[in-house]
Amino acid sequence: MKKRLLQSVQRIPNNWKTSRAMRALLFVLLAIAIYFLLLEHVIPKTYDLQRNMISDVLVTAPMEVEDTESTKKLQGDAIKAVSPIYTMDERIIANQLKVLDQIFRDVTDVKLKREEESALTNSSEQQQDKEKLKELVPYNFSDETYQTLLKQTPESLATMKAISRNIVSSIMLEGFRSGEEVKVKDRVTEQLTTSELESRMVQAIREVALATVVPNIVFDEQATEQAKDRVARSVKPVIIHKGEILVGEGEYITDEIYRKLGVAGLLTHNPNYYPYIGLALFVSLAVVFFHLYISKGALEIRVNNTQLLMFIVIILLNLVVLKTVSLGKDLEYSFIGFLAPVAFGSMLIVLFIDYHLALFAGGLFSICASLMFNSSSEYLFNYGYGFVALAACVTGAYCLHNRTKRRNILLAGLFVVFTNIISVTSIYMLFYSVKWAELFQLYGFAITSGLLASILTIGFVPFLESSFGILSSMKLIELSSPNQPLLRRLLMETPGTYHHSIMVANLSEAAAEAIGANGLLARVGAYYHDVGKMKRPQFFIENQMGGENPHDKQAPTLSRTIILSHTEDGVKLLQEYNLPKPIQDIAAQHHGTSLLRFFYHKATQEATRPISEEEFRYPGPKPQFKEAAIVGICDSVEAAVRSLAKPSPEQIENLVRKIVKDRLDDRQLSECDLTFLELEQITQSICETLKGIFHTRIEYPAEAEVKHA
Structure with missing residues (x-):
């Protein structure tokens, strides 16, 4: 299985791995995988129940939901109970008093006009x-009333007007509704009785x-x-409360019970889709947070899809x-969730990728644990399991x-x-x-959980290393x-090559760390980069120990x-010893397609x-x-500097810069993502390391000179 997975990963084009x-x-x-793993623990179970049948199961509400139909019915009853509201319109009072005043003015005007025309009428x-x-008055009075008004002296009209205003004001300030005309007549009659x-x-x-x-x-x-x-x-x-019994086992399903089952989304033909949407939003948000954290960081996983696939x-x-x-x-062990080795995921992530990302993932694992191990219908999350899981992951x-050691x-x-x-x-x-017996049972689960986490971590480390070609620090x-x-x-067999590889x-380690690359990978790759020389060690100058050079005669x-x-011999040897692919790649690529100039x-x-x-060029490929x-x-650089008798810092720096420039000019670095700034940092790091190796030493006097002195 591991070989098939490795082959499938390796068949993916390299540009896909950074796409x-x-x-x-x-x-x-x-997101899709997490959604379906959590779906069962969030979405309520539905039942194939019908009206007018006997239920063979006990059904409780899986979540709190509003019974909108019952709520609307109560609201309708409350609205019907609201009496119409009447208010006194003071504008009507003011308007009617103006009309009354106008009536008496009209009477006065008609009288004055007639008096001006003739003294006798x-x-x-x-x-x-x-x-x-x-024509002037807006109401229909009797002829007697018109005649009475026209016959009155100005003083009498003023008296009548005052009495009329008083009656109208008092009655209308008390207010009256349509249909109370009899009551108004009685009030008017009552106020005029004493006149x-x-x-x-x-x-x-x-x-x-x-x-x-x-x-x-x-x-x-x-x-x-x-x-209203x-x-x-x-x-x-x-509200239909979470955990509320909607229908008991053996209970007859009435129309009302059936309706409530539908409201709670528990009927097979009428499910509640809101939990599906809520879970989708939750998972999407979690995955977006992971994406933002990874994309804004400086980890290799940001651009390496192989690492991202391993993380997933x-x-x-x-x-x-x-x-x-x-x-x-659902077994008799109600606390079985404490048995879950939830920490092993965070342990693998910190080994292969990053500590902070492992903590981030621990938060997701704790939320999922609180969902998956929740056996209560009253709450969606069991925070006890979530807290224990988070503590274990951290x-x-x-x-x-x-x-960096497996025993850790x-x-x-x-x-x-x-x-x-x-x-x-x-x-x-x-x-x-x-209950102490129950508590000690929990201790057994807790101990098993921690041990299982370490065992699973140890077991999956080689699987992930070989499947994804990713090396852990361990x-x-x-x-x-x-x-x-x-x-x-x-x-x-080749002590000279061994010493050269150590140098x-x-x-390499110092230079890689200077640009933020994997210094440990560079060091280990350097250890094995020349193992192919073991096939014919005497043909390489570091192993000749000052002896005869066979190249002079061929x-x-x-x-x-x-x-x-x-290089090819080295790759074959590394494959024979089952060394990881990155180490093989360094052995194959460290010369690129450079020219064997001499x-x-x-x-x-x-x-x-x-x-x-x-x-006369190496078969390559160029460094990837x-x-x-x-x-x-x-x-x-190491081979070139070794050829110098007494290298000075200036000579070392000039030599290093020349080698880097030659590599650039020969386009040996065109297929890896090194920048000019990183090449300068690599140059400075190599120079500093070589200056430390070839520093000036005190020349001690010879033994004869000491005796003479």
């Missing part, structure tokens, strides 16, 4: 005045007052609607393990931060055990009545040990074949035909990543 579209697709796939003129007054005026005047006043008084308490539509709105808002929503695999592995453990939550990540994984597991015991104890004592430290079989062979490793084309083949020039001098440079390019530069 933004591929990265986006991986995040989408992560006959019956025809009186009839004309009455008709004119009828000492002539009966004709009283009758006229009564008729004028009754005509002027109109209903001034009117229906206030706006106030009534506002009152207030009443509707004051009605408390009808680790997350899904952890969630699948949690899912598997959650299948047993402890596991912290204990493996900057740790077991130690981290023990620390996770200790943290689990403390966190489980705190949760249990906070929320449950203490693996690199193991490969750097002098006791590694291949390094022991290199030391015993190149020192230079044709340059044969020498070329031997020298150029050491033997090329020697061949051109001895040849009778034109010699192509391509015949920074560490391979750095090892190649340091390899050339």
